[in-house]
Amino acid sequence: TNKHLSPIEKLEQSEPFRFFLTTVHGISHIHNQSNAMSFKEILSTQHGQLVRSAQFNYMFDIEFILEQYPSEFRLKPLLIVYGDSRHDNHSLKLQSSPYPQIELCPARLDIPYGTHHTKMMFLLYETGLRIVIHTANLIEQDWKQKTQGIWISPICPKLNGTTEESKTNFKKDLIQYVERYRAKQLQFWLKTITEHDFSNINVHLIGSIPGRHTGPDMNKFGHLKLRQTLKTYIGLENDAQYSSAPIVGQFSSIGSLGATANSWLTKEFLTSLKQLNSSALESPELKLIYPSVENVRTSLEGYMAGGSLPYNIQNAMKQGWLVNFFHQWKADHRQRSRASPHIKTYLRATNDQYKQLLWFLVTSANLSKAAWGVLEKNNTQLMIRSYEIGVLFIPKQFSQSVFSVSDSPAFPIPYDLPPVKYQSTDKPWVVDIAYKNQPDSHGNMWDPS
């Protein structure tokens, strides 16, 4: 239908998952209606009277951000939480200096090569508190022609009764995550979270905090938090029935993963994704979705999309073994095969028909040890370099045994399943080498030198 849905109607139609992709300039209207939301629609006056907000992110264009807020909300207090990585914070201070309503909060990055990757909004309304967890930088190009993921919480009402925690421990986990910034500018928001009722939240929080986590802290963040959550809420009873159920990882960048798959990917990381004790016989298939050069060349943005896929040649050369795991970016059912992915998702299907899912995670975390953590000191500490955050959907929390991909209430998957392998001529996109043999969809070549 060419019906134009309001932001409120979009939220109602997205129940019970509340999981959206960003709207895309250049695709048909209908594919920007169902389970799709723009930055302006997230901030629409229809949601209520905004009091103040906080924006956690990696890249910021302050003029662009303010323009997305309705004019009557532009002067409300706005806290910007960014990675304190010495260098380019100067530009953020310059951008923000004309706006007294903007306060800056540096997130400490004490471990080298860490980034403040977390993309999250705190929106305080007169009626309550909304949390948005997503994958887009706060710059125009991240919201225009890419595939990005967004989870929008209900507006959590101010506390008056006793029920306040969600059945997924989301409130406690969010407080534990924010406390780890140890930032005075976040004290107001910690107090605000405490004062609101999160009992209607049905997703689990999976966050990463930089550090060397040991003892009771080991399972609080990164891939061990995912392992612990899957183990607790999916349970081993599925062990035998699903031990070969396929797992999919989909992301927009890749770190240095070691000389072989066993170095980290299929030993440590896959053990967390399969959550079954490592004694389970056959290891499940792991399929990785990462754009090929052809996916980037033919995308709506052309080779420019590759600027947001910062997989470098130095790492790519060290891990040629990874190519065997790669599958193309393909999203025909959402009309987003040409909307280059900046979303990051991980999922487990029940079998190789991919008609049902055991769980689904949307997160800021790419395929890297920096994001997920790496076990050290004989598996007694988990070392994480970056801040990350995501939400995990588990069928039990939706009174289902599995998620259906097709039957209502169908889980709105962002890409086509089963994943489609690279063709023999396909290469993974690498950001810092030239592509001058074939022009892209804009007639341009890519020459980073």
Ligand SMILES: CNc1ccc(C(=O)O)c(C(=O)O)c1
């Ligand atoms: C080194 N900095 C970044 C690397 C990768 C990404 C990504 O999301 O793919 C981002 C970002 O866009 O936040 C930053």
